[in-house]
Amino acid sequence: MSTLTIGKQSRITLGSKRKKRSNSFRTQKRTTLSNTRKRPQRRLAGIGQFMVRCVMLMLTLSLVAVLGVGLLFGYRYLTTHPYFELKEIHVTGIDRLNRGDILKSANIGLGLNCLDMNVGEVEQRLSANPWIESVTVRREFPNRLRIGVEEKVPAFWIRQGDGLYFADASGRVIAPMHPGEMASLPILTVAEGLDEGPAVLRGILEKMKEKKTPFTQSQTAWIKLTSAHELEIYLDGHAGGRGLTVRFGTDQWETQLERMKVVWRDLLRRNEFKDAAIIAASGEKIWIKKREPSEG
Incomplete structure (x- = not known):
């Protein structure tokens, strides 16, 4: 009995395996057929989408071209109206x-x-x-x-070669002076290598403009910035045209100017101003060189 039972169970087991294999084969066959049917449909859908994209791209390009032509026409119309x-x-x-x-x-x-x-x-x-x-x-x-x-406002004349040029308050050349141009400006001479030169020039001109100097720009014949770092100003209308030279150090010119103004007033008070040929500042001192008797 036990042997038969085992045999039956074995048959049943074998039979069930065959059925499973048969069912699996049928399922795979159906899936293959289904996929085979879907592939043409997917290809057709992909081609359709590609065609739609091409049409949309062509429409977009056409619209851009129309807008470009319209804008160009509009611009030409406005710029000639x-x-x-x-x-x-x-x-x-x-x-x-x-x-x-x-x-x-x-x-x-x-x-x-x-x-x-x-x-x-x-x-x-x-x-x-x-x-x-x-x-x-x-x-x-x-x-x-x-x-x-x-x-640009000319403040000086400056010589370059054989020509005379206008220069601004910093001593920068503006343009050449042409025949027939009239101006009353001092002639400027600047030694090379004076980095403080432009600032000193602007400062002394500003003082003149504000009437904080005992002389004016119109009285000035020339201004020099020397290699000794000195500022020299020549006033040609002083003492009946005999002239007066004023000299400062470029590093202390503002302080020295204030001291010089005191000496200037004192010379006028004592009626000795006309005898001065040079008024110079040196450090904290102001010294005066009087005119030679032959110059009187």
Whole structure:
């Protein structure tokens, strides 16, 4: 009995395995058939999506092209329309230069289209003028332009080679002096290697302007900054044209100027000022060189 039971169980077991294998084969076959049917559908869907993307891309490019042409046409229309033609150009801040000089340097004029004009380029052209320190250019639509100019102010004449040049308060050359130009300025001479030179020049001119010196710029014939670090000023109208030289050290010139003013007033009070040929500061002292009797 036990042997038969084992045999039956064995048959049953074998039979169940065959059924499982058969079912598994059928399932795999169905899955394979199902996948085979889905692949063409997926390919068709992928092709469709690609075509849609191509159409959308073409539509986008067409739209961009239409917009570009429209913007270009609009720009050309606005930059040639008479409504934006310049009818007013206001120029302020000029003294030495005149309106014609400004318009010529800027290369602009009435009738120019306000939109077509490049403000940055106009400012660059004006800044290239040697007499212009700074400039601002501003459009006021539809047809007005404002130009604000700050000119360089000449304070000296300075010699370079055989020519005479205008120079500013720091001693920087501005432009050559041309025949027919009139000005009353002192001649400046500066020794090489004086780093303090520009600051000293600006300072003494500011003192003159504020009337804090016993002499004025108009009385000054020349100014020298020497290699000995001294500031020399020659006043040609002193003592009936006999002249007076004033000398300071560049490192203490402001303090020495205050001491010199005391001596200056004392000479005037004693009626001895006309006899002075040189008034010089040396350290904390002020010394005076009187005129030779033959110079009187």
